[in-house]
Amino acid sequence: MDLSILxxxxxxxxMFACGVYGFITRKNLIAILISLxxxxxxxxxxxxxxxxxxxxxxxxxxVFTLFAIAIAAAETALAIAIIINIYRAMGNIDIREITKMKx
Amino acid sequence: xxxxxxxxxxFVVAIVMVVFSVMAxxxxxxxxxxxxxxxxxxxxxVFYFQLGYQFLGAVQLAVYAGGIMVLFVFSIVxxxxxxxxxxxxxxxxxxxxISAAVAGAVLLGFALFTMPVYTGVSLGQAxxxxxxxxxHTIGHALxxxxxxxxxxxxxxxxxxLLACIIGGVVVARKR
Numbered sequence: 001m002d003l004s005i006l007x008x009x010x011x012x013x014x015m016f017a018c019g020v021y022g023f024i025t026r027k028n029l030i031a032i033l034i035s036l037x038x039x040x041x042x043x044x045x046x047x048x049x050x051x052x053x054x055x056x057x058x059x060x061x062x063v064f065t066l067f068a069i070a071i072a073a074a075e076t077a078l079a080i081a082i083i084i085n086i087y088r089a090m091g092n093i094d095i096r097e098i099t100k101m102k103x
Numbered sequence: 104x105x106x107x108x109x110x111x112x113x114f115v116v117a118i119v120m121v122v123f124s125v126m127a128x129x130x131x132x133x134x135x136x137x138x139x140x141x142x143x144x145x146x147x148x149v150f151y152f153q154l155g156y157q158f159l160g161a162v163q164l165a166v167y168a169g170g171i172m173v174l175f176v177f178s179i180v181x182x183x184x185x186x187x188x189x190x191x192x193x194x195x196x197x198x199x200x201i202s203a204a205v206a207g208a209v210l211l212g213f214a215l216f217t218m219p220v221y222t223g224v225s226l227g228q229a230x231x232x233x234x235x236x237x238x239h240t241i242g243h244a245l246x247x248x249x250x251x252x253x254x255x256x257x258x259x260x261x262x263x264l265l266a267c268i269i270g271g272v273v274v275a276r277k278r
Contacts, residue, residue, distance in 0.1 A: 002225035003105045003113055006215060008150065011117045013211040015124045015143065021204035022128030025196050030179055034140050035128055037171070041147050052154045053224055056233025062156050063244060063253055069166050070260045074267035076171050080178040081275040087182040088277075 005053040009046065016042035029083050029093040033076065040072050105226050112153060120146040133183055137175045144168045155230050158241055 015038055022035030044065045051061025087093050090100075120143055127139035144167045151160035224232075248254050 001105065001110060002223075003109060004223065004225060007113065007117075008154075009215050010212070011120050013208060013215065014121050016211070017204040017208035018121075018124040018128050020207050021200045024203055025200035026128070028133055028183075030175065030182065031128075031133055031136055034136055034175070037140060037167075038124055038127065038143065041144060041167070045147055045150060048151060048154060048156060048159065052156075052233070053229050056229050058251070059236055059240070059244060060251065062159050062236070065159060066162060067253075067256055067260055069162055071263065073166050073171055074263055076174060077271050078267055078274070080174050081271040083178060084181060084275050093182050 005049060008049040012042040012045045012049070015039075015045075027094050027096060029086070029095060029098075030080075032095070033079055033083070037072070037076070040068070044068050109153065109226060112149070116146045116149045116153070119143075120150075134176070134179050137172065137179055140175070141168055141172050144172070153226075155233070156236065158236070158238065 019035045019037075019039035019042065022038065023032055026032050026035060047061040047065045047068070051059065055061070083093055086098060090098055123139045123142040123146070127136045127143060130136040130139060144163065148160045148163040148168060151157075151163055244251065245253050245257050
């Protein structure tokens with residue numbers, strides 16, 4: 001039995017679908033952020049798998065994933081700062097009750 | 104033909120990854136969802152190790168499973184009340200979410216199984232076909248200015264992280 005490229009892409013696709021589901025249905029801002037991390041992680045995994053199977057002599061997919069991880073860390077830190085600020089101003093982080101900035 | 108060890112590791116990690124992804128987005132308690140996300144991130148790191156990118160796996164475990172998870176747990180503890188079980192989803196939102204996720208998965212699956220990607224290559228062939236990526240190679244790739252070298256993005260990321268630190272302090276400080 002061979003572990004071909006599809007064996008790695010299918011779990012990544014399922015992980016991405018889970019992220020989409022969570023992003024739409026969750027009400028808590030942090031839970032939405034968790035779903036976002038799932039989707040980002042699936043995309044990172046795809047970069048690495050395509051790099052390994054299609055261009056094994058190069059390392060561009062790996063470097064791209066390296067930078068994507070750094071940017072994801074920055075994005076998460078800033079998003080959590082904003083969430084904590086919202087909590088301080090509003091008292092909760094439920095997206096149905098944070099409607100002050102909606103027009 | 105790949106080795107039995109690789110196949111066993113693959114199946115364990117893939118099952119852990121999919122099951123805990125589903126649990127992370129369906130769990131009612133937010134701290135448990137974060138814990139399940141941690142398992143998914145660790146599983147991804149194991150995949151990176153298995154694919155031969157040891158440095159990337161180490162970065163995934165240190166930055167994602169280490170740093171980002173600590174941020175998540177901190178913010179969850181700061182913003183949720185104890186024994187907060189969350190709220191029940193309204194039905195049409197859940198239907199919308201499930202249909203979007205299933206439609207996306209079907210579309211991705213269709214694309215995966217009809218596109219002519221190189222399905223004949225096994226993991227062993229891919230691993231032996233590529234050059235061994237050691238720290239020497241990665242360091243040269245990150246610190247050079249020629250083709251396929253990435254000094255400028257590297258510096259841009261350092262500036263981005265600095266901006267992120269300042270932004271985080273400014274946004275979250277007490278007024």
